[in-house]
Amino acid sequence: MLTKIQSLKNIPIFSSLSEKHLEELSEIMLEKTYRKNQVIFDQGDPGNSLIIIKSGLVKISLVDSNNHEFIIKTFSMNDFFGEMSLLDCGPRSATATAVEDTLALIIFRDNFIGLIQKNPSVALGMLTELSNRLRTTTENISNLTFFDAYGKVARCLLDLADKIGKKEETGLAMQLTLSRQELANMSGLSRETFARILKEFQIRGCLKVQGKKILILDEKIMRREIVI
Amino acid sequence: MLTKIQSLKNIPIFSSLSEKHLEELSEIMLEKTYRKNQVIFDQGDPGNSLIIIKSGLVKISLVDSNNHEFIIKTFSMNDFFGEMSLLDCGPRSATATAVEDTLALIIFRDNFIGLIQKNPSVALGMLTELSNRLRTTTENISNLTFFDAYGKVARCLLDLADKIGKKEETGLAMQLTLSRQELANMSGLSRETFARILKEFQIRGCLKVQGKKILILDEKIMRREIVI
DNA sequence: GAATTTTAGTGATCCTGATCACATTTTTTA
DNA sequence: TAAAAAATGTGATCAGGATCACTAAAATTC
Known part of the structure; x- marks a missing residue:
């Protein structure tokens, strides 16, 4: 101690x-x-x-x-x-x-x-x-001001990954404490919109979401959403 | 000097x-x-x-x-x-x-x-x-995050009035250097929306707008737009 | 571990404010 | 002061994301 x-x-x-x-x-x-x-x-x-x-x-x-x-x-x-x-x-x-x-x-x-x-x-x-x-x-x-919903979600997740992400073989993994509502509230989106975008990112193959564990598979594509 | x-x-x-x-x-x-x-x-x-x-x-x-x-x-x-x-x-x-x-x-x-x-x-x-x-x-x-277009315009004008407003008999007067586009850009609105709200505030009797001179006639009502 | 409560996902609809298009006014320049 | 350029106002349309309504899943409580 x-x-x-x-x-x-x-x-x-x-x-x-x-x-x-x-x-x-x-x-x-x-x-x-x-x-x-x-x-x-x-x-x-x-x-x-x-x-x-x-x-x-x-x-x-x-x-x-x-x-x-x-x-x-x-x-x-x-x-x-x-x-x-x-x-x-x-x-x-x-x-x-x-x-x-x-x-x-x-x-x-x-x-x-x-x-x-x-x-x-x-x-x-x-x-x-x-x-x-x-x-x-x-x-x-x-x-x-400048980001649409995709950018907002990407920014939120990439920031979190920066803080608590751990490198795994397949990508950057993070174990969240925050609820979906709270993630939405960090992004400046409604919970529903946040969920839809999260799904869309999964379809695109950028993310893998398992409950409170989120894996960023393709950081590069995600980053493309937050270029000003 | x-x-x-x-x-x-x-x-x-x-x-x-x-x-x-x-x-x-x-x-x-x-x-x-x-x-x-x-x-x-x-x-x-x-x-x-x-x-x-x-x-x-x-x-x-x-x-x-x-x-x-x-x-x-x-x-x-x-x-x-x-x-x-x-x-x-x-x-x-x-x-x-x-x-x-x-x-x-x-x-x-x-x-x-x-x-x-x-x-x-x-x-x-x-x-x-x-x-x-x-x-x-x-x-x-x-x-x-929280204000709609009315709130954004009100906030922008009240802030400016705080900085450069001068008391006149009829209200708070300010002589602006900023263009409408710039006022809109301070509010986080498009120029068009800013103009429309400005007009609406005039109709309501809160404002008197003469080109670059803006007079706040009813500060109280304007403030109501920016209560959180 | 069953029941209850909370959290999350998703389709349908709506609404605010952006955008487009253009007329008008103001400002700048020559 | 005339002409050109820039800024502004305003109607029409569009679209992104909020909201609503509901089901499903997860977490909590007893």
Whole structure:
């Protein structure tokens, strides 16, 4: 079992910290567990904490008054989220929900501000990470604006494969936790349309779908759907 | 006429700097002018500079292979952009184009990194600003996902009014530089649909449109279109 | 492991907004 | 200021994907 300090070191934004600072950090962090489907925070909530995932899976989503959900992204081990409210003191801009049982570390604003004032490298790491997030969010907009349903499904699956795909003899395999409805909500499509496109990709021979296991057989053809 | 240092002070992320630092900063900055419609940088270009606008107007947009444009946002006096490539060294994620003749200051990566390492407050200001941008980009996604054409137009106009609207006796007035096509491209609609909705809002009495001057007569009703 | 609930697949239909086509207005250029 | 070019408005049509309705399968509960 890793010590608290060793596991902090695995978190990219903190990897540059000295043992001493890590120790300080570990003391101001709170450990918390969330059950599957438990809401971690809601869109609009006031918030001043940053959440780091030690294990599990969390979805960040927008929900409208008709309960239509759009999943912006998912986070897993060693990822952090919630930094926006931490930094600009605004309300939570999206809802965070545990998709699996999740173990998290929490750090509060005042402590965090102190940390980055003492450690410019943490600030820089954070800036780089935020910049990356802005980049993927921009790509998200690009998806929603320019891609048709095929592109949206392809983009969703290829992104997931990037994150959790494992090379097998026949292709890239992934074992999903997310439901079809959730995959559709990540793609910006209705569940029905998502299912139809998934079927079509199978007919074309790009995919093999067995329940929650999806195998990407022909990545090249799939990628063709997401060329801008 | 403001001195270079005085005008740097007006830029929010630099406002906390001392005279001495401002002077250093002013020496590493490059001044450049762009003509109307000139491309400042293109999506995909390598980039390691941050651009600060002294005067003028710049649009940041995504363009697909069919020349469909989506305008993510516009920047004007004292705003900065291009920070993403500066921070994570990735390619430009969108295209920046001058909508009006524009005067800009440019700062390059190495100098910038040096600056924020010496000035944690600049890093913090930048983090807050990036966080804000992530927030508005997230709102953008929300628009695209949940709003119908009415909502999209309302959101676009209300945002513009926020930025450049002036109170008149009859309502909020704004003098636009952007073309109808560009307004449509900000809303994620076709030019035709945008025009139709604009007309409909006029019929309803929410708007008065006289060419490039738009008057918001009934903000309340317009806002009703963008309630999530 | 049977019963219940939830999730998923699929055909039929509908609707919103894109596209096309063209007239009109505005802007630019000579 | 006339002519050309570009931007804008608007009717007609089209199409992609949402929604509805239902069956089938999977997961959960007791």
